[in-house]
Amino acid sequence: MKKLRIVQIGCFEYVHAFHIARGAAELGDLFEIIAFVEEDENRRKPFIDSGLFNGVPFLPLEQALELKPDAVFVETREEDLVKYATLALERGFPVHVDKPGGEDHEEFCRMCDLAKQKNLPLSVGYMYRYNPSVLKIKELVKQGKLGELLSVDAHMGACYTDKKMRIRIADFKGGMTFYLGCHLIDLVTYFLGFPDKVIPLNGKSGAMDVDCVDTGFVAFEYKKATSFIRTSAIEVNAGGRRQLTVSGTDGTVSVLPLERPCGNGFDECVYKIALDKSTPYKDNSTTYTSNPYKRYEGLLRAFYSAIVDKTPLEYTPDYEKRLHETVLKACGIE
Secondary structure (H helix, E strand, C coil), rough: CCCCCEEECCCCCCCHHHHHHHHHHHHCCCCEEEEECCCCHHHHHHHHHHCCCCCEECCCHHHHHHCCCEEEECCCHHHHHHHHHHHHCCHHHHHHEECCCCCCHHHHHHHHEEEEEEECEECCCCCCCCCCHHHHHHHHHCCCCCCCEEEEEEEEECCCCHHHHHHHCCCCCCCHHHCCHHHHHHHHHHCCCCCCCCEECCCCCHHCCCCCCCEEEEEEEEECCCEEEECCCEECCCCHHHEEEEECCCCEEEEECEEEEEEECCECCCEEEEEECCCCCCCCEEEEEECCCCHHHHHHHHHHHHHHHHCCCCCHHHHHHHHHHHHHHHHCCC
């Protein structure tokens, strides 16, 4: 089995830099990280302290790319993601880049068009795409078990007590809708397509005297459907109630929680499937708990297959462009 040699650009603490590198290390038969690019000593520290990357050097960008890796991971600040992903694509490297890709839509589109022109895999780090409950819903939709879809509603939040984190969120016009809500918008648009209208109702609590958009609520209007996403930076137990509901004319699937730690770095998800319409005021759903899984394994395996086996990624550059446009609209950025 071919092992892909990876250069990772960026070890930024507010993205999934460590998690994606650890995920690759745990798939050691598929990936080998051969160099990191990160000038900030503080950002290097978690990678060094983990012991997972002993012997992997931190190199200047050009020196790292001269190693001719098989692919590049880009895990910098959101503002720089597209710049470095584009540079890697220009050099001919397949790219995995963290989400959502900055606030400049034209720049994002150029990156996607370049990947398409060069026929290079471009993977964007939306972590719920390979969640077991999401995969199950995809299967039910494909089989027609849910009928015509009517709504996709999703919650994803956190309770940040670190003022530095709130200051970081303030860097984005859309705040939490940009930072976390993008994951939920990806789910809405995957199942329902792109909306006719996006209605942002994002707000600010003023907590800790930081002027940031820390509560997000966005509605999506379709010809025959409506949906919403909600996110927060100040909600107690927000992590415990990250959830997704997909409802159609013939059935509903409710996932709560979307992820639940179950030990040794594994998660599980709990979901209910209801396909019986005979008793409208009774909960006649069946509850399932997924097998334990690693959050980034499916994403990384799909990226590997796209490079080695030439299996096309399910999420195309054209989809990524329209998703990015929808995320910006949800943030109030036209």
